[in-house]
Amino acid sequence: xxxxxxxxxxxxxxxxxxxxxxxxxxxxxxxxxxxxxxxxxxxxxxxxxxxxxxxxxxxxxxxxxxxxxxxxxxxxxxxxxxxxxxxxxxxxxxxxxxxxxxxxxxxxxxxxxx
Amino acid sequence: xxxxxxxxxxxxxxxxxxxxxxxxxxxxxxxxxxxxxxxxxxxxxxxxxxxxxxxxxxxxxxxxxxxxxxxxxxxxxxxxxxxxxxxxxxxxxxxxxxxxxxxxxxxxxxxxxx
Numbered sequence: 001x002x003x004x005x006x007x008x009x010x011x012x013x014x015x016x017x018x019x020x021x022x023x024x025x026x027x028x029x030x031x032x033x034x035x036x037x038x039x040x041x042x043x044x045x046x047x048x049x050x051x052x053x054x055x056x057x058x059x060x061x062x063x064x065x066x067x068x069x070x071x072x073x074x075x076x077x078x079x080x081x082x083x084x085x086x087x088x089x090x091x092x093x094x095x096x097x098x099x100x101x102x103x104x105x106x107x108x109x110x111x112x113x114x
Numbered sequence: 115x116x117x118x119x120x121x122x123x124x125x126x127x128x129x130x131x132x133x134x135x136x137x138x139x140x141x142x143x144x145x146x147x148x149x150x151x152x153x154x155x156x157x158x159x160x161x162x163x164x165x166x167x168x169x170x171x172x173x174x175x176x177x178x179x180x181x182x183x184x185x186x187x188x189x190x191x192x193x194x195x196x197x198x199x200x201x202x203x204x205x206x207x208x209x210x211x212x213x214x215x216x217x218x219x220x221x222x223x224x225x226x227x228x
Binding site: 041042043045090100101104105107 | 145157162206217219222
């Protein structure tokens with residue numbers, strides 16, 4: 001079964017600093033990869049996804065992620081964070097044959113302070 | 115469009131009681147999902163449905179039952195609640211199970227079992 005590892009449970013950062021949230025997945029077969037964000041007391045919303053093509057994927061709110069097949073990684077980055085980016089971020093993977101469901105990582109809490 | 119709605123938002127049960135959580139979507143989505151979210155565990159799939167009248171087990175189905183009698187509704191039942199089922203429950207839906215159709219999440223139901 002597919003598994004997703006988010007290496008950091010919590011990442012503290014100062015406002016306007018860059019940030020990288022790390023994600024590794026277990027399978028080397030063709031997978032689809034996602035990042036979701038959960039703001040306090042809300043459901044999840046999609047930040048970005050990788051299906052195929054360019055390995056650099058741009059999402060909403062200035063986030064981007066890079067797919068690295070050889071390292072089975074899909075790290076999320078933002079060059080300059082805002083207080084409003086404080087939230088929990090989840091990496092997820094969908095794998096063959098049906099790509100019907102998502103397997104989520106345990107989440108990384110991004111804490112942005114002034 | 116209301117998107118994905120969940121009823122109720124909060125509930126407290128005693129051990130052994132039963133209840134049903136209702137998920138409704140107005141986007142004409144084929145696929146619907148139930149997840150539970152526990153601290154440090156990410157989201158884990160309980161059951162899902164690929165269409166009206168069909169359901170399938172996810173990663174943690176024990177102690178739960180589901181029904182999809184109408185396309186727009188997906189019900190999650192707890193027949194005999196246990197403290198281990200204290201969690202936040204999220205419903206999601208997608209147009210198809212193919213990964214390029216993102217999952218849309220409801221706001222969650224916070225359930226406490228005493």
